[in-house]
Amino acid sequence: MSGGTIRVSEIFGPTIQGEGALIGLPTVFVRTGGCDYRCSWCDSLHAVDSAFRNQWIPMSVETIWQEVMKLSGGKPLTVSLSGGNPAIQPLRPLIELGHTQGYRFALETQGSVAQGWFRDLDTLVISPKPPSSGMLTDWDQVDNCLQLAAGGPEVALKVVVFDEPDYAFAQQAGQRYPQIPLFLQPGNHTPPPPEDDDARIDLDGVMDRMHWLVERVTADQWFEVRVLPQLHVLLWGNKRGV
Numbered sequence: 001m002s003g004g005t006i007r008v009s010e011i012f013g014p015t016i017q018g019e020g021a022l023i024g025l026p027t028v029f030v031r032t033g034g035c036d037y038r039c040s041w042c043d044s045l046h047a048v049d050s051a052f053r054n055q056w057i058p059m060s061v062e063t064i065w066q067e068v069m070k071l072s073g074g075k076p077l078t079v080s081l082s083g084g085n086p087a088i089q090p091l092r093p094l095i096e097l098g099h100t101q102g103y104r105f106a107l108e109t110q111g112s113v114a115q116g117w118f119r120d121l122d123t124l125v126i127s128p129k130p131p132s133s134g135m136l137t138d139w140d141q142v143d144n145c146l147q148l149a150a151g152g153p154e155v156a157l158k159v160v161v162f163d164e165p166d167y168a169f170a171q172q173a174g175q176r177y178p179q180i181p182l183f184l185q186p187g188n189h190t191p192p193p194p195e196d197d198d199a200r201i202d203l204d205g206v207m208d209r210m211h212w213l214v215e216r217v218t219a220d221q222w223f224e225v226r227v228l229p230q231l232h233v234l235l236w237g238n239k240r241g242v
């Protein structure tokens, strides 16, 4: 066994990456269990809420890798590491193993925990949490994440926006990191678990927020930002495993 075990909520795919910088790219997801945050609107509570802890399996790197290989048919692709907060798991050995076989790794995190192995990633997406989440962003930690990633992965920022205060927060993020591509993503209202498979998100609300966001950034002549919906949410709602 190489390294410690990783707490896994689910492994699924291939599907397409539905969000941000890699939108549309075929990918296999490894979703880790456990998060140091609890956002009011988290759409992945099954990987956050300790009520689901019994569904998080401690897996060896080898077992995870077998599953990724099976799902991808052994053909290298980008593995998306999400959660929960994947940054609290010992992921370095998994990334090292996958790289030896030509796979790439994109990791999604809120930027609250920085790891030395961020530099080994191919893509790092930091998604600082706006006021509507109820969480407080520690920008020093986001800085640490970016410092540890320097010279390594492509980095992008992604901010979920539900309302005007969230939009102002996103503008601050853009001003703080003018060199880093910034993606704005309208929030969705997901019904809480155990509803999953067919649970309907408020698609009309998502579309309204998307329209509003486009109007907002164009009226502000904010021409550096990118506005994208969650493509997988438009296609499948909050269904798991896609």
Ligand SMILES: C[S@@+](CC[C@H](N)C(=O)[O-])C[C@H]1O[C@@H](n2cnc3c(N)ncnc32)[C@H](O)[C@@H]1O
Pocket: 035, 041, 042, 043, 044, 082, 083, 084, 085, 086, 108, 109, 110, 111, 126, 127, 158, 160, 185, 186, 187, 188, 189, 190, 230
């Ligand atoms: C479930 S999180 C897991 C990774 C990490 N904990 C994070 O928040 O970046 C993956 C992405 O989904 C976004 N997200 C979570 N709930 C959402 C919602 N209700 N609407 C839109 N995006 C959401 C997060 O902001 C993050 O960018």
Ligand SMILES: Nc1nc2[nH]cc(C(=O)O)c2c(=O)[nH]1
Pocket: 015, 016, 017, 018, 019, 029, 044, 082, 083, 108, 232, 242
């Ligand atoms: N297709 C697809 N794209 C995604 N992008 C981010 C996701 C996530 O939940 O982290 C996600 C997800 O769950 N599915």
Ligand code: SF4
Pocket: 035, 036, 037, 038, 039, 042, 043, 044, 045, 048, 083, 084, 085, 110
């Ligand atoms: S940080 Fe990410 S996984 Fe954790 S509660 Fe917030 S959106 Fe959910």
Ligand SMILES: [Mg+2]
Pocket: 043, 044
């Ligand atoms: Mg999701």
